[in-house]
Amino acid sequence: MTATRVLVLNSGSSSVKYQLLDMRDSSRLAVGLVERIGEEASRLKHTPLLGGEPREQNRPIADHEEALKAVAVELAQDGLGLDSPELAAIGHRVVHGGKFFTQPTVIDDAVLAEVERLIPVAPLHNPANLTGIRTAMALRPDLPQVAVFDTAFHTTMPESASRYAIDVRTADEHRIQRYGFHGTSHAYVSRKTAELLGKEAEDVNVIVLHLGNGASASAVRGGRCVDTSMGLTPLEGLVMGTRSGDVDPAVIFHLMRVGSMSADEVDVLLNKKSGLIGLCGDNDMREIRRRIDEGDQAARLAFDIYVHRLKKYIGAYYAVLGRVDAVVFTAGVGENAAPVREAAIAGLEELGLTVDGGLNSVRSDEPRLISPEYARVAVAVVPTDEELEIAQQSYALVRGPIPATTERPGAHL
Structure with missing residues (x-):
């Protein structure tokens, strides 16, 4: 057998x-x-x-x-x-x-x-x-x-993307570098996006946005990751459900010196009490959208901060790749929250990015394009399958x- x-x-x-x-x-x-x-x-x-x-x-x-x-x-x-x-x-x-x-x-x-x-x-x-x-x-x-x-897909990053600009000896001694996470998802989704476009993975440049309670972005050139938003740990990068994503490192020193917080307390703050839940008290995008529809300003601000960070990474990874064939959304929020996709792409028409409202509103478990046929860069939704x-x-x-x-x-x- x-x-x-x-x-x-x-x-x-x-x-x-x-x-x-x-x-x-x-x-x-x-x-x-x-x-x-x-x-x-x-x-x-x-x-x-x-x-x-x-x-x-x-x-x-x-x-x-x-x-x-x-x-x-x-x-x-x-x-x-x-x-x-x-x-x-x-x-x-x-x-x-x-x-x-x-x-x-x-x-x-x-x-x-x-x-x-x-x-x-x-x-x-x-x-x-x-x-x-x-x-x-x-x-x-x-x-x-x-x-x-989770880190394996990101090991193809060049050292210019993976190394932090700190003392080399200190970094090497303590294994400090950008590792990246959600790698199995980014690998699967970037490959499936190439299939959706009818091309081989090695011929496609893709920006993958894995948006769940944890969220990360990656720049994938020809099937190989060249940059990703998470770093030494899954804390860096995009705004997440309970994680802050990017912050000035000096915030930590300030909280310890001025706020009298311990290292463990700062760790809990940034990993469990920040992001969307820290901004508005909710980390469920469905609930945040409901509150926005009711005129809740805290929910609106949290959403706007979330989307602003997304746009920054889309633009940054567009610059890293030079040529982009597709921007693809995946994971719980990426697959199901049409308003997030629409807001993240809005205003990027000069980069060849646009979303078709009708296609974006369709709910499906299948990989699909949500950009109009004339768009220079495809925008897609590809359900992940880690x-x-x-x-x-x-x-x-x-x-x-x-x-x-x-x-x-x-x-x-």
Whole structure:
């Protein structure tokens, strides 16, 4: 029996998201989420996608090991158990791979040690990723486990874009540089945008705007990232749901000296109490738009600041690329908030950018153009699929080329 399935795991500090995919046709066999791990009110929600009803457990789940064992039981109930010979690999999202990891990598002790060494530059993410990996390896020690790094797509940036203008020795000693994040999304979306335009990825220059609660922009030239907005951590760049994005570094010193705030307090302020929620008390763009429609001035200002930062990055990355074939929106806000897309492109007609109001208002799960036919630069919406990207990269690494498509009933439910 040919093994064609990949289980994708995204382990957070108190959650595990998972999807089981069949690489013959990229179909999903099951999806699920375990959340509030370690709390009394833990929850596991499991959805089989080829028949059967969603199932939910509400009970204490002590740790990631117990969570993954519970996931294995749910999958087995649908005939999709972790012991199946059809399972080719487990693909893990790992947030920070530093400069060392530029490609998906089969996990061994050396890989685990390097991911652990990077914890100081990803203290919220890499420990949780490691916990998920080690638990999965204990459950299936015979199965290839693959790490797919959020930072890998951005390792093609030239040093002129990745290095900060600080003392070189200090930067090198402490591994300080621009790494970038959301790499699996930027890789997937830039490639899909080229397909949408009917071109090869190496012939297309794209500005990708990944707009969710976390948000990042990238400049992609011929399928390779040449600049991105997030930096040493996911804090830099665009205005986000709870993160400030770009600020003068001296703000931190000012708050510590004049505001008597500790380093930890400033960290919490910039990462969890800033961005949209800091500006207007909401980080849900739908709620912000509702408040704007009711005349709320704080919501209007937050929206305007958010859009202003977007425009700055579109213009900056247009200059970096020199020629732009498409600007593409993706992720929760990018895919669903037509007013954000319209406002971000408004006034950029001299750059060849414009949005068709009718096309922009259409809601769809499919990649689509929202610019008029005459536009010099395409504007597109391309739904991201980070899990599929992780599955494809994992399968290609351990099994080689993805097998020819074999459609079957319900494959794309």
